[in-house]
Amino acid sequence: MQKVYTLRTLPGSKSSEIPDWMADLNPQQQAAVMHSGGPSVIIAGAGTGKTKTLVYRVAWLLEKGIPVNSILLLTFTRKASEHMLARVSAFNQAGGQVTGGTFHSFSNLVIREFGHHIGYGANFTILDKGDAQDRVDLLRNQLLQNLPKTRFPKKGTLLDIFSSHRNTGRPIEDIINSEYPQFQHLLDPIEKLFTGYQDHKKRYSLADYDDLLFLCRDLVRDHESVRTALNKRFKYILVDEYQDTNPVQAELVERIAGPDGNLMVVGDDAQSIYKFRGADFKNFLGFPERYPNAAVFKLEENYRSVQPILDVANSVMSQAAEKFEKTLFTKKPEGQLPVLITAPDENYQNQFIISRILDLREEGIPLSQQAVLFRSARNSYSLELELNANHIPFEKRGGNKFAESAHIKDMISYLRLLMNPKDVVSWNRVLQMVDGIGPKSADDIIRMLEESGIDNRVSEMVSPRYRTQLTLLLDTLTAWTADKEFKAIVDELIRFYRPVFEKRYFEDYPKREKDLDAFQAVSLKFSSIESFLSHLALDPVSFTQEDTLGTHADEAPLILSTIHSSKGLEWHSVFVMDLLDGILPSTFTLDKTEDLDEELRLFYVAVTRAKENLYLVYPGIQFHRQFNNYFTKPSRFITSLPDRLLEKWMLSAADDASTETKQIE
């Protein structure tokens, strides 16, 4: 059954004098920009100038004489944050100094400053997903020696359970019963492991992504001095993509703003796609209930897409079981009908996308104004191979992060030890890189080091097989600790690591080699280990982009992206690929209406990224390993669209786009 809600819009503050530079805003945008103070919410559909409104808002505050350092601009993803800050500073020079970033990076700074109240020094270590998994694995082996490994959930699964528990507040038992019933009998050890993991992080000054938010929330909630300090510091708080904040993030900003604070939140319930992280789009629309005096602004005029694309978007959303009433419209009525392409198989799908992209480039649409979007990072693997074969430069967003690759983690481990010599997992990694040291010896050595710190006397108590090498390692680390010059340390680190690297990744080290240079290149931008490591954990995208890929490319690259990572961005032409039932919507969501709705919103996000051209593509058949069968059905989200909204192209096996494929076979 469909549930449709309507929302009442309260008038914002009226102002008679509208500055000239705001002439290109519509009345609703102007009202939001010039909102006098107190809580407010902007409900902004896709492409309705949400970012622009926020940027102008900052400019307006500055013009009114609000000090730039009392403005806080929070976003949910790194890309959105970069994008927004760049626009703010392009608009107003002083705007570059606005405090801004993701919730996680902001929390990081707060904890570094005030963490001593809760036992976190300024030099605590941030754990990315892989690090956190290593910790859980280590503890699993320590705490649960009597349990058979094979029947026990893997580290990744464990961490997912923990994270879900913390972000949604659901008890671990509930999560296991509903999503992992095969582990029901292991509830006790899993809960024990969770407690062990929490203790471990506290003891060794570690914080995973969830901790950043929780620790910061705790500081603001439980320590009046911290709360007061932040209340005084940030007088105007703006939050973008608010529909994706989870309860902890919401509590955090609301506490910093205070009950009557100037908190402005912006979002779009239709683009809520982070339920798995505890976000609920209904919280966003509940904002006016929590703040009865909040002003509500609603933006519905779309400036991005041509009407035929919006027709598809509106029709997509109309399929949602639960939604708020909203219809996007535009004054850009002209435009191509979006195209639905049925390709015989995956190869034809790739060939079609590539030849179409090249055609568009011929017509004058640069590669960087085109994007290929997909549900999950792996959907694009085969397309990436083809793009390489055709020498088309591309940048991929989403999926594996540069800083998560094994060889980069190796180098990070050395640096971590310099910052935090008690870091057991980094010791574990670093020690096992010494020839002849395996899990057991590493464990023994760590026990000894826990008492003595980095001290080469330890080597004397150790097997002669690796004594020399261990001494060298410990001496080197000691020397680096003494040496304050960060740049020199990185230099030496690379020299020290290279032989290990070549042996450890003998199979494919030439391919990984350029990453070592990239690592060094990026490190040059930082003056301390701490800031470098925080950056790597919280901001890995710019890393890949600038330094691994196209610094030397003569053409701005095509964008490949997961739909999740594409939110907030726009391109002239957009391809959405692999639109099959089982991929989008994913098989994991088919039996729950709520989850299915979220997949639908995901499709909506994909569609609304396009300005002029939209191509919806699916292969007629695709092999799926896990289920050992074929997906053959196009996504239910496209088959349910009215015919008149789409042009339909059938690629047949005879089409010339496929000649290359045929030759390979």
Added chain:
DNA sequence: CCGTACAATGTTTTT
């Protein structure tokens, strides 16, 4: 106990 070679296994999305 370490390192390697091979088989098995299970795969969303992000900070």
Added chain:
DNA sequence: CATTGTACGG
């Protein structure tokens, strides 16, 4: 397909 578990020789 990449990670994780197992078997075996040094």
